[in-house]
Amino acid sequence: MVTAKALRDIVGNDWVVTAKDQTAPYKVDSTPPPVMPKAADNVIVVKPATAEEVSAIMKLANREKTPVYVRGGGTGMAGGAIPTRDGIVLSMERFDKIEEIDTRNLMAVAQAGVTLGQLLAAADAKNMSFPPHPGDEGAQLGGLAVCNAGGARAVKFGVMRNYVKGLEVVLPTGEIVTMGGKLLKCNTGLPLLHLMVDSEGILGVVTKVTLRLYPRFAGTATMVISYDNRNDAINTVPAILQAGIIPLAIEFMDREIVDLTAKYLGMTWPAPKGKAYLIVILTGANEDEVYYQAEQISAVCQKFGAVDTLMAERREEQAAILKIRSEVQSAVSPNADSLDTAVPPGEIGPLMDAVDKIAAKYGVKIPAVGHAADGNIHHILVKDIGDRGLLDQIKGEVYAAAMSLGGTITAEHGIGKKGIHYLDLYMDERQKQIMRDIKKAFDPNNILNPGTAIVP
Amino acid sequence: MVTAKALRDIVGNDWVVTAKDQTAPYKVDSTPPPVMPKAADNVIVVKPATAEEVSAIMKLANREKTPVYVRGGGTGMAGGAIPTRDGIVLSMERFDKIEEIDTRNLMAVAQAGVTLGQLLAAADAKNMSFPPHPGDEGAQLGGLAVCNAGGARAVKFGVMRNYVKGLEVVLPTGEIVTMGGKLLKCNTGLPLLHLMVDSEGILGVVTKVTLRLYPRFAGTATMVISYDNRNDAINTVPAILQAGIIPLAIEFMDREIVDLTAKYLGMTWPAPKGKAYLIVILTGANEDEVYYQAEQISAVCQKFGAVDTLMAERREEQAAILKIRSEVQSAVSPNADSLDTAVPPGEIGPLMDAVDKIAAKYGVKIPAVGHAADGNIHHILVKDIGDRGLLDQIKGEVYAAAMSLGGTITAEHGIGKKGIHYLDLYMDERQKQIMRDIKKAFDPNNILNPGTAIVP
Numbered sequence: 001m002v003t004a005k006a007l008r009d010i011v012g013n014d015w016v017v018t019a020k021d022q023t024a025p026y027k028v029d030s031t032p033p034p035v036m037p038k039a040a041d042n043v044i045v046v047k048p049a050t051a052e053e054v055s056a057i058m059k060l061a062n063r064e065k066t067p068v069y070v071r072g073g074g075t076g077m078a079g080g081a082i083p084t085r086d087g088i089v090l091s092m093e094r095f096d097k098i099e100e101i102d103t104r105n106l107m108a109v110a111q112a113g114v115t116l117g118q119l120l121a122a123a124d125a126k127n128m129s130f131p132p133h134p135g136d137e138g139a140q141l142g143g144l145a146v147c148n149a150g151g152a153r154a155v156k157f158g159v160m161r162n163y164v165k166g167l168e169v170v171l172p173t174g175e176i177v178t179m180g181g182k183l184l185k186c187n188t189g190l191p192l193l194h195l196m197v198d199s200e201g202i203l204g205v206v207t208k209v210t211l212r213l214y215p216r217f218a219g220t221a222t223m224v225i226s227y228d229n230r231n232d233a234i235n236t237v238p239a240i241l242q243a244g245i246i247p248l249a250i251e252f253m254d255r256e257i258v259d260l261t262a263k264y265l266g267m268t269w270p271a272p273k274g275k276a277y278l279i280v281i282l283t284g285a286n287e288d289e290v291y292y293q294a295e296q297i298s299a300v301c302q303k304f305g306a307v308d309t310l311m312a313e314r315r316e317e318q319a320a321i322l323k324i325r326s327e328v329q330s331a332v333s334p335n336a337d338s339l340d341t342a343v344p345p346g347e348i349g350p351l352m353d354a355v356d357k358i359a360a361k362y363g364v365k366i367p368a369v370g371h372a373a374d375g376n377i378h379h380i381l382v383k384d385i386g387d388r389g390l391l392d393q394i395k396g397e398v399y400a401a402a403m404s405l406g407g408t409i410t411a412e413h414g415i416g417k418k419g420i421h422y423l424d425l426y427m428d429e430r431q432k433q434i435m436r437d438i439k440k441a442f443d444p445n446n447i448l449n450p451g452t453a454i455v456p
Numbered sequence: 457m458v459t460a461k462a463l464r465d466i467v468g469n470d471w472v473v474t475a476k477d478q479t480a481p482y483k484v485d486s487t488p489p490p491v492m493p494k495a496a497d498n499v500i501v502v503k504p505a506t507a508e509e510v511s512a513i514m515k516l517a518n519r520e521k522t523p524v525y526v527r528g529g530g531t532g533m534a535g536g537a538i539p540t541r542d543g544i545v546l547s548m549e550r551f552d553k554i555e556e557i558d559t560r561n562l563m564a565v566a567q568a569g570v571t572l573g574q575l576l577a578a579a580d581a582k583n584m585s586f587p588p589h590p591g592d593e594g595a596q597l598g599g600l601a602v603c604n605a606g607g608a609r610a611v612k613f614g615v616m617r618n619y620v621k622g623l624e625v626v627l628p629t630g631e632i633v634t635m636g637g638k639l640l641k642c643n644t645g646l647p648l649l650h651l652m653v654d655s656e657g658i659l660g661v662v663t664k665v666t667l668r669l670y671p672r673f674a675g676t677a678t679m680v681i682s683y684d685n686r687n688d689a690i691n692t693v694p695a696i697l698q699a700g701i702i703p704l705a706i707e708f709m710d711r712e713i714v715d716l717t718a719k720y721l722g723m724t725w726p727a728p729k730g731k732a733y734l735i736v737i738l739t740g741a742n743e744d745e746v747y748y749q750a751e752q753i754s755a756v757c758q759k760f761g762a763v764d765t766l767m768a769e770r771r772e773e774q775a776a777i778l779k780i781r782s783e784v785q786s787a788v789s790p791n792a793d794s795l796d797t798a799v800p801p802g803e804i805g806p807l808m809d810a811v812d813k814i815a816a817k818y819g820v821k822i823p824a825v826g827h828a829a830d831g832n833i834h835h836i837l838v839k840d841i842g843d844r845g846l847l848d849q850i851k852g853e854v855y856a857a858a859m860s861l862g863g864t865i866t867a868e869h870g871i872g873k874k875g876i877h878y879l880d881l882y883m884d885e886r887q888k889q890i891m892r893d894i895k896k897a898f899d900p901n902n903i904l905n906p907g908t909a910i911v912p
């Protein structure tokens with residue numbers, strides 16, 4: 001096992017932490033506590049500042065066969081960052097420089113520990129934008145990239161995979177390599193860059209990212225559309241897309257969750273009518289374009305039985321709506337688990353009906369929020385489900401319902417450590433073997449984030 | 457070596473071809489002849505119709521260690537499909553069924569041998585669209601997917617990677633597996649689907665694809681913007697994007713290529729003025745949106761010195777312009793080679809200036825067409841360059857110029873077999889080793905398309 005002294009020799013005395021009270025925050029992430037993997041006892045936290053230091057740490061860890069767990073913002077919900085074996089937590093917090101907001105090439109180059117919040121602010125200051133918003137703004141760019149983060153604003157321009165154009169990576173064996181660059185097209189050999197995206201940190205330590213930016217869209221608005229009937233809301237979604245309107249986001253929330261979260265925040269939800277809501281975020285080159293889109297969407301929604309439509313244009317009004325949407329997870333916690341299934345986008349209605357039946361069968365509530373246009377719904381398995389010992393049973397039934405509709409068990413949270421024993425539901429043995437062989441090609445000693453994403 | 461008889465036992469007598477005159481068309485693709493790899497002599501062409509037949513062929517080929525070359529539409533420009541060793545050409549031509557144009561989920565499911573032309577027509581018939589147009593409409597969907605085809609219409613919605621949502625794949629070892637589905641988000645284990653995209657057919661035989669569709673956009677127009685000075689045209693491109701307008705395509709052509717191609721086709725180029733042109737394809741939810749975009753673009757272009765702006769709205773007018781753009785490769789053939797570098801999108805001007813200097817140094821012409829907003833330029837190395845024995849030298853210098861600007865040697869054509877000995881320019885040894893190990897994980901006997909994409 002690598003010693004603290006050996007790590008201090010690499011990064012200096014100030015950047016190695018061994019005291020239990022100081023390592024404790026590095027042993028948890030944002031996974032619901034009942035399903036959070038248990039961290040190992042003996043963990044050293046090391047905070048390198050350069051790719052060369054990361055390289056030295058990885059080489060040392062290889063020699064000593066010591067597990068290394070990469071730590072970003074700790075915002076993951078699948079336990080991917082938790083050190084489950086004695087070893088090293090490699091925190092990226094000192095990789096905090098935005099190297100360039102490149103308006104000519106519409107790209108950002110930033111160290112991996114820069115947070116989403118920092119990037120958004122830096123882009124905005126240069127009249128640019130980074131459209132996706134995968135939840136917590138404390139998430140770090142390296143983690144967002146390797147976890148292929150999604151979130152609400154993925155309808156128009158896609159998930160992180162569509163933005164990650166270049167990576168600097170320290171391989172598990174210590175080599176510092178670059179993949180891609182400020183390039184919109186690059187078909188040069190096997191796509192290792194796209195294997196890194198959604199590798200959940202098991203194939204290399206990302207130290208720098210190059211991300212595509214967009215200009216700041218001059219027109220923006222947020223609509224809240226109210227329905228008395230959930231299925232009417234859900235059925236509206238494909239019709240909006242079929243009309244040729246592609247919003248930045250189309251979110252679904254039911255009334256119960258809205259009320260709970262508004263109360264938790266001490267805020268008022270602006271739409272008094274209805275029992276189910278769509279939140280639609282629109283962007284366009286100017287206000288006219290956004291108005292036009294909003295009119296079209298209103299017409300579609302009315303056809304599908306919407307009882308009210310509200311359009312917020314002022315920044316604060318929009319922010320208030322989105323605040324309530326984004327704080328759902330906090331409002332419902334502590335919960336037993338938060339699921340992350342995806343189904344084909346038109347199958348969300350059938351999935352929610354199936355989950356209603358499961359809930360009725362067990363006499364529990366299973367509220368839902370989700371990225372409706374992406375087919376990605378988060379079912380919240382409330383605390384009561386855990387308390388009654390129903391968690392595994394109900395989770396298995398929700399997964400089975402999603403799979404039977406052509407879906408998957410995780411859309412954006414990833415397998416992490418939490419989901420590993422569910423991977424069999426989705427994946428055949430031969431593909432799992434290939435994944436293990438790929439892991440071995442990158443990491444022959446299995447020292448980087450062992451036990452994450454694939455069967456170790 | 458697998459015998460014709462053994463293959464006939466799998467697919468039936470009618471679907472195995474051994475006569476030299478009948479196998480000849482399967483031994484070439486669309487690579488410029490001077491750089492096309494030489495095919496092997498002893499090639500058997502087999503035409504399976506089901507994934508099960510492909511599986512049986514792969515298992516047999518593994519037993520006998522016989523190379524198998526997958527054949528799609530033969531439209532590749534890097535020699536990827538050419539059987540360079542004695543073995544089997546596995547033609548996908550009988551995988552020609554479109555299973556579903558799913559308007560509810562905005563997805564198409566089709567067998568891998570369906571052509572781009574067939575998909576476009578089927579989508580159109582259901583009021584849907586498939587935006588990308590990577591050149592030849594005879595290209596097959598399986599090939600487009602595994603080669604991550606790009607083309608002109610990638611500015612707004614991206615290259616093939618953004619559309620490929622599900623694959624049915626026969627692995628080199630014979631297992632039939634599925635990856636993804638009608639899913640917009642799927643982070644379930646390592647992203648084997650995204651490793652398949654741009655694997656150039658060395659990791660598996662794609663038998664079925666699930667592709668994202670869009671609605672048919674009601675508004676569409678094609679602009680031709682004329683400049684007296686090439687750099688003015690090129691410098692306009694980032695300014696258009698910075699203005700928040702994202703066209704479907706922004707293409708660059710110089711006058712010489714335009715005149716040559718128009719003459720070759722017996723057509724008239726509609727823009728009489730200027731020496732360099734941008735072709736901009738616009739789409740929008742309606743005509744007003746497209747008009748607005750066109751106005752904005754005109755204003756930007758005038759600021760950058762455009763001498764004329766033409767907007768074509770009628771289908772036939774637009775088709776005539778795009779016909780001239782799309783037939784450039786035919787008009788200039790036979791040429792020595794057609795390059796496919798990409799640089800950061802704002803670096804196209806410097807790249808073209810550098811190539812001008814190379815051309816002047818050797819006293820040759822190196823005309824260019826390209827996907828300007830993608831940073832992807834095709835430099836045409838004319839026949840004369842080959843005749844004078846300058847091909848390798850000039851190609852090396854163009855590649856070096858692209859690399860020095862942060863670029864890559866192939867943006868969309870891929871490495872194929874033509875580019876293998878140039879891969880070193882872009883890639884370090886450790887990454888090449890990982891690629892070889894990944895290949896081995898999928899294909900332990902190296903029988904599928906050996907000698908393609910990575911060092912074998």
